Amino acid sequence: MCEQSMASWLVIYLKLEMAQLVASLYILWEGCSERLHLDCNYPASSELPYGRWVVSICSAHCDTTRAMCFCGEGTKYPNRPVAEACGFQVKLPSEDGGPKVTDWAKADFNNIFTKNGSMPGWCNVDPADAYSSKVHFKEDCDCKYDGLWGRFCEVPVLCTCINQCSGHGYCRGGFCQCENGWYGADCSIPSIVSSVGDWPRWLRPAQIDVPTNKNLTGTFVSLKASLRRKRPLIYVYDLPPEYNSLLLEGRHFKLECVNRIYDDRNATLWTDQLYGSQMALYESILASPHRTLNGEEADFFFVPVLDSCIITRADDAPHLSMKDHMGLRSSLTLDFYKKAYNHIVSQYPFWTRSSGRDHIWSFSWDEGACYAPKEIWNSMMLVHWGNSNSKHNHSTTAYWADNWDRISSDRRGDHPCFDPDKDLVLPAWKIPDANAVTLKLWARPYERRKKLFFFNGNLGPAYANGRPEDTYSMGIRQKLAEEFGSSPNKEGKLGRQHAKDVIVTPLRSDNYHEDLASSVFCGVLPGDGWSGRMEDSILQGCIPVVIQDGIYLPYENVLNYKSFAVRIREDEIPDMIKILRGFNKTEVTFKLANVQKIWQRFLYRDSILLEAERQRNALGRVDDWASAFLQFSEDDVFATFLQVLHYKLHHDPWRQQVDHQNKEFGLPRECLMKTT
Numbered sequence: 001m002c003e004q005s006m007a008s009w010l011v012i013y014l015k016l017e018m019a020q021l022v023a024s025l026y027i028l029w030e031g032c033s034e035r036l037h038l039d040c041n042y043p044a045s046s047e048l049p050y051g052r053w054v055v056s057i058c059s060a061h062c063d064t065t066r067a068m069c070f071c072g073e074g075t076k077y078p079n080r081p082v083a084e085a086c087g088f089q090v091k092l093p094s095e096d097g098g099p100k101v102t103d104w105a106k107a108d109f110n111n112i113f114t115k116n117g118s119m120p121g122w123c124n125v126d127p128a129d130a131y132s133s134k135v136h137f138k139e140d141c142d143c144k145y146d147g148l149w150g151r152f153c154e155v156p157v158l159c160t161c162i163n164q165c166s167g168h169g170y171c172r173g174g175f176c177q178c179e180n181g182w183y184g185a186d187c188s189i190p191s192i193v194s195s196v197g198d199w200p201r202w203l204r205p206a207q208i209d210v211p212t213n214k215n216l217t218g219t220f221v222s223l224k225a226s227l228r229r230k231r232p233l234i235y236v237y238d239l240p241p242e243y244n245s246l247l248l249e250g251r252h253f254k255l256e257c258v259n260r261i262y263d264d265r266n267a268t269l270w271t272d273q274l275y276g277s278q279m280a281l282y283e284s285i286l287a288s289p290h291r292t293l294n295g296e297e298a299d300f301f302f303v304p305v306l307d308s309c310i311i312t313r314a315d316d317a318p319h320l321s322m323k324d325h326m327g328l329r330s331s332l333t334l335d336f337y338k339k340a341y342n343h344i345v346s347q348y349p350f351w352t353r354s355s356g357r358d359h360i361w362s363f364s365w366d367e368g369a370c371y372a373p374k375e376i377w378n379s380m381m382l383v384h385w386g387n388s389n390s391k392h393n394h395s396t397t398a399y400w401a402d403n404w405d406r407i408s409s410d411r412r413g414d415h416p417c418f419d420p421d422k423d424l425v426l427p428a429w430k431i432p433d434a435n436a437v438t439l440k441l442w443a444r445p446y447e448r449r450k451k452l453f454f455f456n457g458n459l460g461p462a463y464a465n466g467r468p469e470d471t472y473s474m475g476i477r478q479k480l481a482e483e484f485g486s487s488p489n490k491e492g493k494l495g496r497q498h499a500k501d502v503i504v505t506p507l508r509s510d511n512y513h514e515d516l517a518s519s520v521f522c523g524v525l526p527g528d529g530w531s532g533r534m535e536d537s538i539l540q541g542c543i544p545v546v547i548q549d550g551i552y553l554p555y556e557n558v559l560n561y562k563s564f565a566v567r568i569r570e571d572e573i574p575d576m577i578k579i580l581r582g583f584n585k586t587e588v589t590f591k592l593a594n595v596q597k598i599w600q601r602f603l604y605r606d607s608i609l610l611e612a613e614r615q616r617n618a619l620g621r622v623d624d625w626a627s628a629f630l631q632f633s634e635d636d637v638f639a640t641f642l643q644v645l646h647y648k649l650h651h652d653p654w655r656q657q658v659d660h661q662n663k664e665f666g667l668p669r670e671c672l673m674k675t676t
């Protein structure tokens with residue numbers, strides 16, 4: 001029977017996979033007999049008994065499986081965090097309004113371990129007593145770690161894990177502990193002991209089109225069935241956990257590098273973390289029907305190294321070894337990708353076949369892939385910062401620890417940050433805003449957009465609370481503000497060409513999205529690298545005005561930007577109003593209409609809906625955001641990404657040169673022979 005053969009073929013297919021994996025599984029198994037030992041503190045000295053400062057610095061109990069600090073045995077609440085300043089003596093400010101100073105050499109045992117309710121305790125404080133002000137507690141102590149909620153971390157909540165362990169594992173602070181029968185970073189890969197019926201949708205090897213013929217239930221047999229898998233097929237490396245799961249697990253701030261956390265009802269709380277896109281995309285690929293476990297049939301290879309985590313966590317704990325990098329997170333990150341490269345080159349056969357050209361890496365930080373190690377530059381880079389370096393050929397961040405100019409060329413090579421012939425700029429993560437979506441801000445017509453131009457953001461040193469560096473935003477925002485500033489700067493001055501319907505302000509109103517939606521044109525200018533303004537503009541239906549020379553925006557190398565955006569050269573800034581007023585109504589409404597056609601390409605809807613499905617399955621919950629986003633069906637970020645890959649599959653010139661193994665796929669031979 002064909003059905004039978006199909007099932008046994010699947011088993012064979014899986015066994016082949018298993019053979020490849022048994023070796024590494026075995027190592028993992030062995031590894032489980034060892035506990036990780038990750039210290040909280042740097043080595044002690046006589047002046048610094050807890051070592052020099054690091055986020056994980058701990059005077060109480062260090063959980064060395066994840067370098068995190070807790071109250072520990074002997075206290076009433078042993079699992080309550082003692083994060084950072086909590087465990088150390090804090091000196092009150094010497095003058096009014098001055099900063100509190102923590103003495104990292106002096107533990108504060110008297111307070112955190114006290115049982116005397118008149119003293120500001122922490123580890124023995126009963127939440128009910130504290131809420132009703134019956135006892136004191138130390139205000140510097142809080143609940144930063146994931147998986148805990150409430151002022152006293154008294155409520156256990158779900159942690160954020162990759163795809164929430166696909167329903168086949170326990171999420172331990174970010175690390176998936178898979179149930180028997182499942183493995184992989186998100187427990188999505190079945191082993192031979194799991195039943196085919198439980199397989200995730202993406203793994204079911206293909207859509208089988210069987211002709212509808214009710215008589216087929218009989219003995220059989222002329223079956224004109226066909227088996228189709230959707231190209232492109234993407235193989236996702238299951239890297240050692242140090243590149244993803246362990247980074248998630250040891251987060252000292254629950255919001256770091258994720259796009260969601262969970263509240264005290266275990267309801268999803270979407271975050272405003274612009275870097276959350278990296279996790280969103282990774283999860284979508286893992287759960288996609290375009291994923292394959294068979295590297296031989298794969299068109300692309302995704303290497304899930306999470307720079308959003310390594311960078312936000314650079315100072316978190318001694319084992320992340322910032323000290324070897326002159327304090328530069330850029331250098332640390334380069335090394336991290338280099339190690340992952342060494343790993344896949346030594347453990348898998350796939351890299352050398354194409355010199356890595358069919359491999360995909362993601363760099364979500366401010367300057368994207370500027371500091372990719374030279375070894376991986378052939379690959380496709382997914383970034384938010386498309387600097388082709390044609391004009392801005394140095395590091396453009398004003399944040400010194402991310403600067404990459406000092407990284408030597410024997411590590412970085414001399415590649416640009418972005419190559420439009422092979423790389424792709426993807427949108428940054430924006431919090432799913434059910435309200436904006438319900439109000440249909442993206443569809444606001446021309447007549448209701450009363451302002452000509454809008455830009456809100458940090459405008460640099462001339463303004464109160466402005467970033468002090470002249471190099472911030474490569475000086476571009478500063479130039480815009482000099483001409484069109486609509487709020488007084490420190491000297492009380494407005495921009496030279498200030499106009500009533502042109503808003504350039506550092507002050508954010510409570511109605512930021514509404515402000516964008518009531519403007520025809522919206523500014524897209526850099527910050528320290530990218531700034532998420534393109535996303536704000538498009539999602540609110542505003543025509544983006546891009547001012548950053550030689551630096552590509554999301555999809556700019558694949559979409560026709562002229563049809564929905566305006567680009568103004570940096571040296572044309574003084575002419576901006578003239579240029580914008582120069583577009584006639586036909587042109588403006590044409591662009592607005594096109595913005596409305598592509599706005600969903602800036603939504604991570606696939607990621608949002610995966611979460612909606614998980615919440616529905618786990619808790620029977622359908623939140624407002626879930627209903628709001630379920631109504632859309634146009635191509636989103638993930639669909640666009642797949643379309644780009646599909647295009648590359650058929651157009652990348654190198655593919656014609658590389659001698660490909662037979663990538664045929666379809667029904668097993670037995671089935672084909674029976675087909676007449």
Ligand SMILES: *[C@@H]1O[C@H](CO)[C@@H](O)[C@H](O)[C@H]1NC(C)=O
Nearest residue numbers: 110114115116117118119120
């Ligand atoms: C509790 O602490 C307060 C303030 O430090 C002190 O006056 C009091 O004597 C302490 N009570 C006990 C029982 O130690």
Ligand SMILES: *[C@@H]1O[C@H](CO)[C@@H](O)[C@H](O)[C@H]1NC(C)=O
Nearest residue numbers: 155156157158159264265266
């Ligand atoms: C939320 O999830 C955590 C971890 O699984 C669990 O301990 C807690 O009881 C859950 N809370 C609710 C309200 O379901």
Ligand SMILES: *[C@@H]1O[C@H](CO)[C@@H](O)[C@H](O)[C@H]1NC(C)=O
Nearest residue numbers: 211212213214215216217218
């Ligand atoms: C199904 O089988 C019955 C009896 O053998 C036959 O009369 C009928 O036409 C068949 N239907 C189809 C759709 O082939």
Ligand SMILES: *[C@@H]1O[C@H](CO)[C@@H](O)[C@H](O)[C@H]1NC(C)=O
Nearest residue numbers: 388389390391392393394414
């Ligand atoms: C970098 O750009 C500057 C001007 O922007 C130019 O003078 C210089 O030659 C460029 N350097 C390289 C290596 O392209």
Ligand SMILES: *[C@@H]1O[C@H](CO)[C@@H](O)[C@H](O)[C@H]1NC(C)=O
Nearest residue numbers: 582583584585586587588590
């Ligand atoms: C608007 O501008 C376009 C392009 O410059 C031009 O072709 C068109 O005729 C103009 N339409 C009107 C109504 O002026």
